[in-house]
Amino acid sequence: MSEAEKLMAAAAELLRLTLEPDYVPGVTAHLEVAVKMAALLDQVELDDETEPAWIYRP
Amino acid sequence: MNGTESAAEIVAAVKTGAATARQVVETALARIERHDKRLGAFTDVVAERALRTADAVDAGPKGPLAGVPFAVKNLFDVKDLVTRAGSKINRENAPAQRDATLVTRLEAAGAVLVGALNMGEYAYDFTGENAHDGPSRNPHDLAHMAGGSSGGSGSAVAGGLVPLALGSDTNGSIRVPSSLCGLFGLKPTYGRLSRAHTFPFVASLDHLGPMARTTRDLALSYDAMQGFDDADPALSKRPLEPTETRLKHVVPAGRIAMADGYFTGEGVARAAVAQVAAALGVSRTITLPDVPAARAAAYLITMVEGASLHLDRLRKRAQDFDPDVRDRLLAGAMLPGVWVQRAQKVRRVYRDAVVKLFDEVDVILAPATPMQAPRLGQKTALFGGAELPVRPNMGIFTQPISFIGLPVVSVPVWLAGESLPIGVQVIAAPWREDIALRVAYQLEEMGAVRAPVAKEFANG
Numbered sequence: 001m002s003e004a005e006k007l008m009a010a011a012a013e014l015l016r017l018t019l020e021p022d023y024v025p026g027v028t029a030h031l032e033v034a035v036k037m038a039a040l041l042d043q044v045e046l047d048d049e050t051e052p053a054w055i056y057r058p
Numbered sequence: 059m060n061g062t063e064s065a066a067e068i069v070a071a072v073k074t075g076a077a078t079a080r081q082v083v084e085t086a087l088a089r090i091e092r093h094d095k096r097l098g099a100f101t102d103v104v105a106e107r108a109l110r111t112a113d114a115v116d117a118g119p120k121g122p123l124a125g126v127p128f129a130v131k132n133l134f135d136v137k138d139l140v141t142r143a144g145s146k147i148n149r150e151n152a153p154a155q156r157d158a159t160l161v162t163r164l165e166a167a168g169a170v171l172v173g174a175l176n177m178g179e180y181a182y183d184f185t186g187e188n189a190h191d192g193p194s195r196n197p198h199d200l201a202h203m204a205g206g207s208s209g210g211s212g213s214a215v216a217g218g219l220v221p222l223a224l225g226s227d228t229n230g231s232i233r234v235p236s237s238l239c240g241l242f243g244l245k246p247t248y249g250r251l252s253r254a255h256t257f258p259f260v261a262s263l264d265h266l267g268p269m270a271r272t273t274r275d276l277a278l279s280y281d282a283m284q285g286f287d288d289a290d291p292a293l294s295k296r297p298l299e300p301t302e303t304r305l306k307h308v309v310p311a312g313r314i315a316m317a318d319g320y321f322t323g324e325g326v327a328r329a330a331v332a333q334v335a336a337a338l339g340v341s342r343t344i345t346l347p348d349v350p351a352a353r354a355a356a357y358l359i360t361m362v363e364g365a366s367l368h369l370d371r372l373r374k375r376a377q378d379f380d381p382d383v384r385d386r387l388l389a390g391a392m393l394p395g396v397w398v399q400r401a402q403k404v405r406r407v408y409r410d411a412v413v414k415l416f417d418e419v420d421v422i423l424a425p426a427t428p429m430q431a432p433r434l435g436q437k438t439a440l441f442g443g444a445e446l447p448v449r450p451n452m453g454i455f456t457q458p459i460s461f462i463g464l465p466v467v468s469v470p471v472w473l474a475g476e477s478l479p480i481g482v483q484v485i486a487a488p489w490r491e492d493i494a495l496r497v498a499y500q501l502e503e504m505g506a507v508r509a510p511v512a513k514e515f516a517n518g
Binding site: 007008011012015016017018019020022023026027029030031033034036037038040041043044046050051052053 | 262348350351353354355357358361369372373376377381382384385386388389390391392393397399400401402403404405406407408409450
C-alpha cells in the first residue's frame with residue numbers, strides 16, 4: 001500500500017466517507033498529485049511572522 | 059439586426075429607436091432555439107421573463123445596457139430557477155427566491171436576462187464537459203471543448219446567441235473558456251464584484267465577471283456591476299471606478315512586459331504572447347517569483363476548501379457526482395490542515411512579491427492557456443513535454459494569477475494558419491481593471507485581437 005493509499009484509508013474512516021472500490025484509483029491519483037504540490041510549498045522560505053492570507057474582517 | 063451585434067451596437071440601436079428591446083430579445087431567443095441544440099450552452103431559457111423585461115425597457119428610460127440580452131452560468135441565482143451549479147444533486151433544491159446581485163445590477167442598467175448556462179460540475183473543471191447536461195461545444199469547431207468551467211458562457215457568446223454572459227473564475231474558469239472560444243473575458247480584482255446569491259466553490263478564490271466579443275462590452279457590463287453589497291463578506295468598499303469612458307487612454311509600451319520563466323509557454327501559447335507583444339511594441343520581460351509554489355498553493359487550497367464545501371454531499375451522495383469531480387473532492391477532504399495553512403502563507407508572500415513588480419510595469423502579459431481547445435473527450439495532452447490530464451492542467455497559467463486576485467482581461471488571438479483561437483492574459487495591479495481593459499481595447503483597435511461570432515453561426 002502506498003503512502004497516499006494509507007492516508008486515504010485512515011482519513012476516509014475518520015471523515016465518515018465511503019470509498020467505493022471504483023473511487024480508489026482516482027482518489028489515489030489526486031492524493032499523489034497533492035503530495036507533489038505540497039512539496040513545492042516547502043521551496044518558499046517563510047518567516048514565523050508571515051501572516052496567512054485568509055480573508056476575515058471582524 | 060441579425061442577433062450577432064455587440065452589446066454597444068444594440069444599446070445604440072435601442073436608444074435611437076432603430077430597434078426595440080423586444081425585437082432584440084426575440085431575435086436572441088430565436089437564435090437560441092435554432093442553434094443551442096448543437097452548442098449545448100443553455101440549461102434554462104427564461105423567454106417569458108425576458109420578453110416582459112424587454113417591454114419594460116422599451117417603455118422606460120434607456121440605461122447603459124438598454125436591450126442587451128445576456129445569460130449567466132447556472133451557479134447564479136435566477137428567481138424561480140433552480141441553481142444547479144452544474145450538478146445533479148443541486149437540481150433537487152428549491153428554486154431561487156431572488157436574483158443574484160449581478161443579475162439585478164445588469165437588469166437595472168437595461169440588460170435583459172434570457173437564461174442560465176451550462177457549466178462544469180460545481181465549477182471544478184477546465185473542459186466545459188458536464189457529466190449530466192452534456193458538453194458545451196466550441197462554436198469554432200463543435201468537436202472541440204469550449205473550456206470551463208464557464209463553458210456555456212463561452213459557447214453562447216462565441217456562437218452569437220448572446221453578446222454578453224457572466225461566468226465565475228476561481229482558478230481560470232472565465233479565462234480558459236475565453237481563450238478556447240476566442241472571447242474577451244474579464245476576471246476582476248478579488249473583492250471587486252459581488253458574489254452574493256451565487257453558488258460558491260472556493261470562497262477565498264472565487265471571482266465573478268463578464269465574457270463578451272468586444273472590450274467595450276466588457277467595460278459597459280463591468281461598470282454596471284460595480285458597487286458595494288454587504289451580502290458578500292469579501293467585497294471591497296471601493297468607490298465606483300468606471301472604465302468605459304477611459305478605454306482610449308493608451309498605456310505606454312514601456313510600462314508593459316511579458317512574463318518569462320514559468321509563463322514562457324510553448325508553441326501556440328508562446329506565439330500568441332509574442333504576437334500581442336509585437337503589436338504593442340513590447341520586448342521587455344519580467345519574472346514572477348515562486349510561481350510553481352504559488353500554483354501548488356492555489357491547487358491545494360482549492361482541493362481543501364472545495365472538499366469542505368461538499369463534505370456532507372460526499373458522505374451522502376458521492377455516487378451522484380461527476381466521478382472526475384468527486385475523486386478530486388474526496389482527495390481534498392483528506393489533506394492535512396498544515397498544508398493549507400502553509401499555502402495561505404505562501405499566498406501572502408507571493409502576493410507581496412508580485413505586487414512589487416507593478417512599481418516597474420503597469421501590465422504583464424502571459425498565456426491564458428497552454429494550448430488551443432482540445433477535442434471533446436480528450437483526457438490527456440502534452441504539457442511541457444509531459445503527457446498530463448487536461449482537466450486540471452488547462453489552468454496552469456491562470457491559476458497563479460487569480461490566486462492573488464489580480465485583475466485580468468483575456469484577449470483572443472488568431473494566429474496565422476490556425477483554425478482555433480487562443481487567449482493571452484493582460485494582467486494589471488490590484489484594482490486596476492481599467493488598465494487591463496485599456497490595453498485590451500488598444501489591441502482590438504489595432505486588429506491584433508478579435509472575437510468574431512463563429513463562422514458557422516454568423517448568419518442568422
